[in-house]
Amino acid sequence: MIRFSVLLPVRNGWPYVKECVESILTQTYPHFDLIVLDNQSNDNTVEWLKSLDDKRIQIFTSSSSLPIVESWARAKDVSKQEFMTLIGHDDRFDPDFLGRIKALIERHPRSALYQTGARLINSEGDKIRSCIAVPEVETAAEYLEARFTFNRDTFGTGFVMRSADYDRVGGIPGFEKLFFADDALWLSLIGASSKACDPGELFSVRVHPKSESASMPSVWTSIVTGLGQFSNFLTTFVQTNAAARKVYLVHGADFMLTYHRNACIFALVEASEAGRRIDSTTVERIEAALAQTAPSRAGQLFKSPRVAAVAALNASPLRFAVPMLWHLYTRRKTRS
Structure with missing residues (x-):
């Protein structure tokens, strides 16, 4: 039974x-x-x-x-x-x-x-x-x-x-x-x-507004750390699984790039909520993590219309709009 x-x-x-x-x-x-x-x-x-x-x-x-x-x-x-x-x-x-x-x-x-x-x-x-x-x-x-x-x-x-x-x-x-x-x-x-x-x-x-991914942009630090840990796991895992290794070589770098870009947007939202521009050390940390997990995608963090748009708003007097847009997005995400 x-x-x-x-x-x-x-x-x-x-x-x-x-x-x-x-x-x-x-x-x-x-x-x-x-x-x-x-x-x-x-x-x-x-x-x-x-x-x-x-x-x-x-x-x-x-x-x-x-x-x-x-x-x-x-x-x-x-x-x-x-x-x-x-x-x-x-x-x-x-x-x-x-x-x-x-x-x-x-x-x-x-x-x-x-x-x-x-x-x-x-x-x-x-x-x-x-x-x-x-x-x-x-x-x-x-x-x-x-x-x-x-x-x-x-x-x-x-x-x-x-x-x-x-x-x-x-x-x-x-x-x-x-x-x-x-x-x-x-x-x-x-x-x-x-x-x-x-x-x-x-x-x-x-999926609801109190879930971390929906309501807490400050989780960007944990996302970046988790990506590094997942990357380390995958590096070992694919050594003994040839089929998985082929998938990793084809798609792994873009997966890491996408998630590091998401983390960057979270960091931009967090800075905007505090009424300030994102600091250079934050950007450097995310850039360094991307270079570590996906060397072939290093330097491409801001080569995304979505990231570039949020970064431009954060750098302008209109940064107050970033949290408003974020909350609209999360409400839409959790709406039936």
Whole structure:
């Protein structure tokens, strides 16, 4: 019999965590447990979970407030069922998620990673759009190509794997604020195997203004650091995977360039919010990181109409408009 552990790392997840947990406990497939990794929540999260008095729920609390990397790392150190999945506290399963995953495992027993189709939802739970369709079976090289060419929605929850495999690879890598850590984990798991997908839309990923990527331009420093860590991982990974190496050589540099440009825009927004021009040391840091991860794209940071336009506004008396445009963009991104 296939059994699952659903792991939920959370810190002050109220009220979204209520929807998340209810979507887990109402699964039509009954053979699972829910492991809550609470990180010093001081809202209603833990009190409400305890009030459920459900034997399927185990709650582990931290003795001190942990950074997100250390909080999620606890998933490796708890006892789990044969299969496991991680879920964000603001995401939710459809009722048949685990049942369809079970059937997917039975169809593709040699795969090392499993997922279903998904949708993006907003703060109110309304659908924004369906996620990009994923092939039924995918190798590491095929996943990497889709990721590098931005033909893939990315999120770190809703993927199912064998708990022994997760522990064997060391769990989710400790990249800065977990940026690109999910990519590295999936590749580590399927490097010598494959990923299988049920095309059914059985999982919701919430995008809302409080998420870091939507509301906190200051994460540019973590993005740059995470890119460096992901680049180091890839350099090692592709040495033993010839197909992935070909993909990396063709698309890797442009992927790194795009993300460094995004980080630069974040830094420009942050400076504009403070009412100042971006400082030269910030630009030099991002330029140096780009040169390190994609030497062939060095010097191309501002050779983008979008980056150049934001930089021009930031350098002008109209820099106050940059945060306004940013907030309009994030509202549009999270609107159904």
